[in-house]
Amino acid sequence: MDRRGVTDTLGFVFVFALVLSTVGLTFTFGYTGLQDTRDFERLNNAERAFDVMGDNFDDIVRRGAPSRATEVKVADAQLTLADDTTVNVTVTNATGATRNVQYDLQPVVYEAGDGRIVYSNGAVFREDPGGAVVIRHSEFVLRQERVSLPVVTTRGTGRTESIGGTTTVLVRATSPDGQRQSFGFDVARTEPQTELMVNVTSPRPVVWERELGRYDDANCDVYGDTVSCTVSNPERVYVQETLIDIEFE
Secondary structure, three states: OHHHHHHHHHHHHHHHHHHHHHHHHHHHHHHHHHHHHHHHHHHHHHHHHHHHHHHHHHHHHHHOOOEEEEEEEEEEEEEEEOOOEEEEEEEEOOOOOEEEEEEEEOOEEEEEOOEEEEEEOOEEEEEEOOEEEEEEOOOOEEOOOOEEEEEEEEEEOOOOOEEEEEEEEEEEEEOOOOOEEEEEOOHHHHOOOOEEEEEEEOOOHHHHHHHHOOOOOOEEEEEOOEEEEEEEOOOOEEEEEEEEEEEEO
16 A cells, blocks of 8 residues: 555656646747747738838838828837948049048837848848848949939937837828938049949948849949949939938827
8 A cells, every 4th residue: 555655646746747847848938939929920010011111201202292100010119210321422433533422321120029120221121030131122223324322311300219118109201391412423424434332331231232232233242331332334323312300109
């Protein structure tokens, strides 16, 4: 009887330990998987919202709309205006004469877990620990017959530039009156052996290289945080900047 009692006790202990370990493993790995799935769905929702936001910004850039607003659901995530991205454009002719313009803009970033959705100068990128992909292309065109560089200078208004928690955020974009500038580089049309260089300095130079290097006439390389692309002897070069003030409500 004593041996049977000991056997029953040990059996109960082993079964109880097995149940506890199973529950623990299920909680640990199951919760992590659930969290990853939830972050993935958040990014999917944010990706769709950023695509709509890009279209709304295009209304301002292309059609001269004074303002647009986009709803973005922030569910245990963070929506911010990130550190500056710099776009530098230089045209050099055969004699060495150069013309140069530079723009600093603040990308709009949605961050959930280890993933991010980024709107930067017309493009939308999706980042995760495995890398980054281009979801929406910018309007940059780097071809020998025509170089078109519409720069979308998004910037904060000095009010709310970061918001988190669980809420629906209204991303309000406004273009100030008179804050649109266009440049046509005549030197690129009249001088032989002209070279155009576009430098984009940002925390994500590799994805910008992928974005700008999709044109066969653009020769792109990455140097640290900067991707540098050159187009030899372009026929026409147009640069347009549109300022867009961003506020989160």
